[in-house]
Amino acid sequence: MRRIWLETTKLGPEAKKLALLTGPILIAQLTQMLMSVVDTLMSGRVGAVDLAAVAVGGAIWMPLTLIIFGFGLALAPVISHCDGADERDQVARHVQQSLYTCIISAILTGILLFIAPYFLAIMDVEPEFRQMTLSYLRFIMWGLPAFVLYVVLRNFCEGLSHTMPSLVIGVIGLLINIPANYIFIYGKFGMPALGGAGSGLASAIVLWGMALSLLVYVIYAKRFAAVAPFRKFFAPDWDDIWHFTRLGFPISMSLFFETSLFAAVAILIAPLGAVMVSGHQIALNVSSLVYMFPLSLSMAVTLRVGFALGAERPVDAMNAYKVALLMGVSFATINGLGMWLGGRWLAGFYTENAEIIALAGTLLGLAAIFTVSDTFQAISIGALRGYKDTRAAMVVTLISYWPFGLSVGMVLGLTDWVVPRMGAAGFWIGFISGLSVAAVLLTLRLFRVHSAWEAKLGK
Numbered sequence: 162m163r164r165i166w167l168e169t170t171k172l173g174p175e176a177k178k179l180a181l182l183t184g185p186i187l188i189a190q191l192t193q194m195l196m197s198v199v200d201t202l203m204s205g206r207v208g209a210v211d212l213a214a215v216a217v218g219g220a221i222w223m224p225l226t227l228i229i230f231g232f233g234l235a236l237a238p239v240i241s242h243c244d245g246a247d248e249r250d251q252v253a254r255h256v257q258q259s260l261y262t263c264i265i266s267a268i269l270t271g272i273l274l275f276i277a278p279y280f281l282a283i284m285d286v287e288p289e290f291r292q293m294t295l296s297y298l299r300f301i302m303w304g305l306p307a308f309v310l311y312v313v314l315r316n317f318c319e320g321l322s323h324t325m326p327s328l329v330i331g332v333i334g335l336l337i338n339i340p341a342n343y344i345f346i347y348g349k350f351g352m353p354a355l356g357g358a359g360s361g362l363a364s365a366i367v368l369w370g371m372a373l374s375l376l377v378y379v380i381y382a383k384r385f386a387a388v389a390p391f392r393k394f395f396a397p398d399w400d401d402i403w404h405f406t407r408l409g410f411p412i413s414m415s416l417f418f419e420t421s422l423f424a425a426v427a428i429l430i431a432p433l434g435a436v437m438v439s440g441h442q443i444a445l446n447v448s449s450l451v452y453m454f455p456l457s458l459s460m461a462v463t464l465r466v467g468f469a470l471g472a473e474r475p476v477d478a479m480n481a482y483k484v485a486l487l488m489g490v491s492f493a494t495i496n497g498l499g500m501w502l503g504g505r506w507l508a509g510f511y512t513e514n515a516e517i518i519a520l521a522g523t524l525l526g527l528a529a530i531f532t533v534s535d536t537f538q539a540i541s542i543g544a545l546r547g548y549k550d551t552r553a554a555m556v557v558t559l560i561s562y563w564p565f566g567l568s569v570g571m572v573l574g575l576t577d578w579v580v581p582r583m584g585a586a587g588f589w590i591g592f593i594s595g596l597s598v599a600a601v602l603l604t605l606r607l608f609r610v611h612s613a614w615e616a617k618l619g620k
Contacts, residue, residue: 265402
């Protein structure tokens with residue numbers, strides 16, 4: 162009993178710190194999801210073409226901006242290491258070098274967005290739909306510089322374990338998004354009615370509003386006076402830029418491998434009919450919402466691990482990982498049980514079609530397992546970022562998601578080789594398989610990296 166009590170007294174303070182970091186990040190992530198929902202709902206009221214243009218335009222924009230987001234995420238563990246090692250005099254230099262790195266990645270992203278029209282031109286789609294999608298992309302591209310600034314400043318704040326700005330700025334973005342959509346989609350206050358394309362312009366305005374709000378806060382907040390990230394100018398240092406590239410590129414690729422997997426599955430099941438696609442989309446939407454908690458917890462554990470390692474306390478780093486895992490798996494178990502028992506009820510909020518509800522309920526039952534595996538791998542990835550080990554996660558996610566998970570899904574979902582063709586359910590079993598393999602391999606990698614740090618620090 163005494164041993165259990167001692168362990169509890171160790172876990173309690175760490176759990177509180179993780180919760181204080183995770184809460185604002187979670188709300189920030191949810192506000193971003195709500196912005197996407199608002200865009201969809203308000204564009205859909207104009208017409209089917211506008212709704213489709215926003216959906217396709219967003220499907221092009223979001224994966225490409227993950228390149229920038231991944232490079233930006235590399236800043237948080239670097240800053241948290243400096244914070245733990247009491248080397249705050251290095252923070253401003255790291256922030257500016259990260260900004261240069263993200264600008265370079267944004268140039269690449271901008272080029273890819275610029276050539277997007279050529280891909281749309283060869284697609285067999287209606288001219289009105291193509292033009293609306295291109296207009297959406299042209300408008301939202303004006304927000305690309307703001308997105309770079311926002312990502313860097315957010316990770317600067319979170320690297321110093323100050324996550325509340327993410328919450329506040331996320332709410333500000335949502336508050337700007339609704340009236341901006343109203344004005345530019347429907348043509349209010351003398352502005353032209355741009356339809357779905359107006360959602361792209363509204364999104365660009367939201368990005369600038371969020372970036373400038375966060376910039377003003379960072380410049381004038383007293384808590385950042387000692388580090389002052391922009392008081393002194395630092396010229397680009399290619400060694401530093403290459404360091405952030407080595408850390409950020411694997412993060413970007415890991416995010417891309419995961420999002421592209423779900424996109425590929427949506428394409429593969431499309432020939433199976435509208436019911437199959439709709440049931441898959443509903444289950445994916447619900448599980449994505451549930452995933453916001455482990456994703457936010459993953460970001461928080463990066464900060465705690467990075468701080469502990471900067472202070473040369475590897476035991477505390479591992480303790481932060483274990484507490485995060487306990488919190489995440491507990492949450493996933495409860496939510497998984499809810500999806501398993503109430504899957505059909507949840508699907509009923511999306512549609513009245515009995516076939517779609519039945520299929521979505523089945524998939525959400527599989528998602529109950531899916532969410533536990535996803536939590537394991539997400540928190541392990543977050544901890545590995547704190548150890549500044551990002552390359553292994555890239556390799557593991559590539560192998561686990563694509564050659565393994567997708568292959569299992571295709572065999573079970575599209576063939577009769579093992580069992581009668583299962584459709585979308587087969588692909589969801591593939592998700593479970595891939596994520597489970599990733600969870601095991603990432604956990605093994607984490608303990609190996611931790612042992613290396615202990616040997617390095619002699620602790």
